[in-house]
Amino acid sequence: MxxxxxxxxxxxxxxxxxxxxxxxxxxxxxxxxxxxxxxxxxxxxxxxxxxxxxxxxxxxxxxxxxxxxxxxxxxxxxxxxxxxxxxxxxxxxxxxxxxxxxxxxxxxxxxxxxxxxxxxxxxxxxxxxxxxxxxxxxxxxxxxxxxxxxxxxxxxxxxxxxxxxEDLGPVLALPPLFAVLVNPGVAVETATVFRGLGLKPGDGWGGEPHPDLAAAACGVAQARASLQAALAGGRNDLERPAQAIAPVIDEALALLRGAESCWLARMSGSGATVFGLFDDGRGAAAARQTIAARCPDWWVKATVLR
Known part of the structure; x- marks a missing residue:
């Protein structure tokens, strides 16, 4: 089915x-x-x-x-x-x-x-x-x-x-993104990762504000370039505490960053899955094949994100 x-x-x-x-x-x-x-x-x-x-x-x-x-x-x-x-x-x-x-x-x-x-x-x-x-x-x-x-x-x-x-914004008309998802075979507990931030109730975190996505979601021809620029200015603040728990996340990110035509590699959520974004489906498929061959016990999927 x-x-x-x-x-x-x-x-x-x-x-x-x-x-x-x-x-x-x-x-x-x-x-x-x-x-x-x-x-x-x-x-x-x-x-x-x-x-x-x-x-x-x-x-x-x-x-x-x-x-x-x-x-x-x-x-x-x-x-x-x-x-x-x-x-x-x-x-x-x-x-x-x-x-x-x-x-x-x-x-x-x-x-x-x-x-x-x-x-x-x-x-x-x-x-x-x-x-x-x-x-x-x-x-x-x-x-x-x-x-x-x-x-x-x-x-x-x-x-x-x-x-x-609980606070969801409107649906965004983003251009499709060619991606490879990689999970190195370790389970990371979300609560443990958040504890790694060391924040107490009432504490702020700081950091640069989230990039503006208006240009990337307006459906114009420049949307893909605008989205790439916005994502490059973003981050995942849970990456560092997750990497401290599961250092293999670094290895997975390094493999994606070393793949041809990968323009961004980052962890998703609290890990340990990471993603790489590629110029096209051919580049994503090639990276998936290379990583899967090198790490046959890992979960590796080429897909399109929307």
Whole structure:
């Protein structure tokens, strides 16, 4: 079963959709709020690669997991697919539930929002089955109750994400980006990475403000050059503490930076997945082949980010 990015397919009594990987092209830490959460500013895009989720109506909520990365996640109540479904059921009396089947392809605890994307896909499928509009406030509330990255994954469209994930900007019409995603096979715990910043509640972080994306999102011919300039002025403030936990992130970044036609390499989210952006699809495919041959145990994918 394959579905296009963000689209729901139907067949018989089932619904299915792709849960695309989330990539943070930038991730600026503004400080730590009094409630303990870190305030962020991040440009988020979505990849062509991802997990796949199928929903079939049934008398009770259930989840089956298969696929090459199925061994890295739980099937029980702590799975975000089930958490999202339960959160929506608590807000929508009489919500019709059923059985989910998750084909897990994305690495776990990898900074590309695999669990959040799965949860968002579950909410979209339940909404479609129950006739709930995509912009229904209960859908958004269930997403927020499930996890900080779940709301931005609901639409899986390029946009700015601020705060602790609750403040989403408008969808951005960015030009497509040819990319290679590399995960060196280590799981990095998000909370540990944030602790590495050493911020106490109320502390600010500083750093240069986020680059302006207006020119890159206006659809003009210069949009790609404007986006490249904006991204070059951005950063991921979680890179350094993540590298201290998993030094292999440096190796992955070095391989991407050494690839021909790679014009930016950076870590996504809290790691350990890194991405490289390329001039075209041919350059991305060549880099993927080279890195995969050199590091056969790593997860390496060429894709397009939008």
């Amino acid at each position: 394959m579905t296009s990015r963000g689209e729901i397919s139907r067949g018989g009594d089932w619904l299915a959709m792709r849960a695309p990987a989330k990539v943070n092209l930038t991730l600026h830490v503004l400080g730590r709020r009094d409630d303990g959460y870190h305030a962020l500013e991040s440009l988020v895009v979505f990849a062509g690669t991802g997990d796949d989720l199928t929903f079939s109506p049934g008398d009770r909520l259930d989840l089956a997991v298969s696929g090459p990365r199925a061994g890295g996640i739980g099937h029980g109540a702590d799975n975000l697919v089930l958490k999202a479904a339960e959160a929506l059921a608590a807000l929508v009396p009489g919500l019709a539930l059923g059985r989910f089947h998750l084909i897990k392809r994305l690495p776990v605890a990898s900074g590309i929002g695999g669990g959040s994307a799965d949860a968002a896909a579950a909410l979209r499928l339940l909404a479609a089955h129950n006739g709930i509009a995509r912009d229904d406030a209960r859908l958004v509330a269930a997403a927020r109750a499930t996890g900080a990255d779940v709301p931005v994954c609901l639409a899986s469209k390029a946009r700015m994400m601020r705060g602790a994930g």
